[in-house]
Amino acid sequence: xxxRVFDVAVVLAVVLVASCTAKTLDLESFLRHxxxxxxxxxxxxxxxxxxxxxPFPCKTTGKCIPxxxxxxxxxxxxxxxxxxxxxxxxxxxxxxxxxxxxxxxKSSWIMPAFFGNKDIRSVAHALAVSQTLDDLQKRIDLxxxxxxxxxxxxxxxxxxQEEVLEDFGMPSSDWGEVDYVFSKLxxxxxxx
Ligand SMILES: [Ca+2]
Numbered sequence: 001x002x003x004r005v006f007d008v009a010v011v012l013a014v015v016l017v018a019s020c021t022a023k024t025l026d027l028e029s030f031l032r033h034x035x036x037x038x039x040x041x042x043x044x045x046x047x048x049x050x051x052x053x054x055p056f057p058c059k060t061t062g063k064c065i066p067x068x069x070x071x072x073x074x075x076x077x078x079x080x081x082x083x084x085x086x087x088x089x090x091x092x093x094x095x096x097x098x099x100x101x102x103x104x105x106k107s108s109w110i111m112p113a114f115f116g117n118k119d120i121r122s123v124a125h126a127l128a129v130s131q132t133l134d135d136l137q138k139r140i141d142l143x144x145x146x147x148x149x150x151x152x153x154x155x156x157x158x159x160x161q162e163e164v165l166e167d168f169g170m171p172s173s174d175w176g177e178v179d180y181v182f183s184k185l186x187x188x189x190x191x192x
Contacts (some may be wrong), residue, residue: 058077154191
């Protein structure tokens with residue numbers, strides 16, 4: 001059961017990430033749908049017609065494939081959706097809603113330090129699907145100064161230098177969560 005719920009969450013996360021632009025991302029709808037999935041598996045209402053053993057829907061053909069075919073370097077969807085770079089990057093990252101919640105909770109220091117006045121949901125989406133920091137900079141048009149600040153912070157997390165994050169305004173009580181989220185980004189290739 002735990003595996004199945006996890007799979008469903010991943011399916012919804014990657015479908016949402018890859019099918020929505022940052023501007024149209026509807027976080028509340030995603031959360032509501034995910035809760036419906038976890039509680040009642042009302043697949044038709046979520047727009048996913050695929051059965052539990054092949055839960056991943058190809059984008060344009062509607063073909064259903066098993067999760068193990070996702071990002072395995074073989075094209076199983078005629079449209080290539082199962083090997084889409086954004087989908088495969090997001091599959092190794094925290095879900096967009098998790099990142100958005102993280103940014104919202106730390107917004108008083110993390111937004112001015114790294115993302116200025118960018119929209120939180122746009123930033124969360126970009127963090128989930130951008131393969132590298134340079135990709136993220138282009139995707140949300142992040143200024144060089146903030147991009148380099150974020151690079152410095154990511155390297156500090158990689159090297160367990162908490163004091164560098166505190167210099168960016170991070171309260172020491174936030175270190176655990178920052179370490180968790182940034183480490184996930186680093187491990188999935190965000191620093192290049
Ligand atoms: Ca595949």
